[in-house]
């Protein structure tokens with residue numbers, strides 16, 4: 478049994494901006510400020526005990542598809558995430574200007 482992706486629908490409150498985020502099972506970052514939290518070893522498993530806040534940056538843009546990179550502020554782990562339809566375009570654009 479190596480089911481690596483477990484779909485978990487859960488709501489969470491963003492620890493960065495305080496927004497209440499309604500989980501859709503895929504959301505792993507805040508759509509307002511794009512910060513994430515280091516909770517998974519494999520996507521969705523919530524098996525990581527780190528719990529560090531993860532700083533978003535813009536990794537790449539292809540057309541209207543954005544890839545975010547999240548860097549854990551606690552352990553330094555980085556991971557790539559696709560931006561979702563619900564993510565704030567303004568926040569994404571702001572990231573692209575912050576380099």
Ligand SMILES: [Zn+2]
Pocket residue numbers: 491492493494495496507508509510511512
């Ligand atoms: Zn937020």
Ligand SMILES: [Zn+2]
Pocket residue numbers: 515527528529549550551552553554
């Ligand atoms: Zn971490």
